[in-house]
Amino acid sequence: MAGAALRLVTNNENAPPSSGDVDTASLIRAVADRGDRAAFARLYGEFAPRVKAFLMRGGLGAVEAEDIAQETMVRVWRKARLFDPAKASVSTWIFAIARNLRIDHLRRRSRPEADIEEREEEADPAPLADEHVDRRARDARIREVFATLPPNQHEVVLMHFYEDEPHSAIAQRLNLPLGTVKSRLRLAFARIKRELEDLS
Amino acid sequence: MNHHPKPETLAAYAAGALDEARAIALAAHLAMCVECRRGVADFEAVGGLALEALDGESMSPGALERFWSRAGLQEKAGAAPSFGGDIRIPEALRRHIDGDFDGIAWKPVSKGFSQAVLDAKGYRSGALRLFKIDPGIRMPRHSHGDAEFTLILKGAYEDELGVFGRGDFADLDGEDVHGPRAIGEEPCICLIATSAPLVFRGLFEKIAQRWVGV
Incomplete structure (x- = not known):
């Protein structure tokens, strides 16, 4: 199972959480x-x-x-x-x-003409209770899973975060049916969710 | 809570890809759901990885110097960006989420069923409205042509997918056809976000559609 292999990697929680x-x-x-x-x-x-x-x-x-x-x-x-x-x-x-x-x-x-709220300047409307989440462990796991996604899923996930009109733009650029793009995204995000299930 | 947004919906929210109406409906669910806030934070982390994966685009010459003068002009500190979703719910709607349903200008649609249209203008506008369905009343069966989000704010309804109570989120595809029936003692009030008009089946429903104005 993919999850078992990943667990080893996440023991290394002191790895720097960011790029390069x-x-x-x-x-x-x-x-x-x-x-x-x-x-x-x-x-x-x-x-x-x-x-x-x-x-x-x-x-x-x-x-x-x-x-x-x-x-x-x-x-x-x-x-x-x-x-x-x-x-x-x-x-x-x-x-x-x-x-x-x-x-x-x-x-x-x-x-x-509209009165647009500057979302970042507005007072925090409802401070959310800080539930206990081990962000570092989750981020390490996400990094692992993301790196091991099948290339065709990895590609559409990246594009999903970059493009402003995600699904249609991605489908057009890759010359794929819309349904294929959607199902690749669905598979990738479901897998990320599943691989995090054992973490707090 | 038994019904939550799909992972790809949380990811689309994290990517900033939802239209205004759907983003508001999802933010309203997040305000009630710790688990989904954590899910959005997970997908925001994917956004962080996507940012890291990019080859940079060179800034123009002197950009850092211009940065310092710009930063010098804006010294006041602001609030921190929120994580686990950028919770940003219009004030009017926030009251309803907190359970305050006074002052809603309900427009009757049919017996036991009324609606109020809410503002959801953005650069990607959608249609956002509140439905109030009296106990025992069934909504006309309809599909959407595009995804529909429904968030229950009060009461409960039952449809082909199960029972939905306060905080539950129905994340429906364009192909899903459903006809929710309000159950329990009190009217069911829910928030509906769509981008495409509802498509009602049958004559009565088509007449209803004219009234709903969607």
């Missing part, structure tokens, strides 16, 4: 503790171009994408103290900030 060889969580900590600009510049080098690429994959032009990537990094700088490694990895945190800014941007663009 840069320990991004300690860079954030340096920014939070002492406003370390050199540490921030490294984070910026790591993430600003990726966020820009993410936004361009979602259909934004280079200028818009760079502007929102800058804004994403402004949030990272300002909110570094609020980053909590128990809740998310650095890349997940930055992904969520960029995703929210993208949605706000698209909303504003489609309805310039």
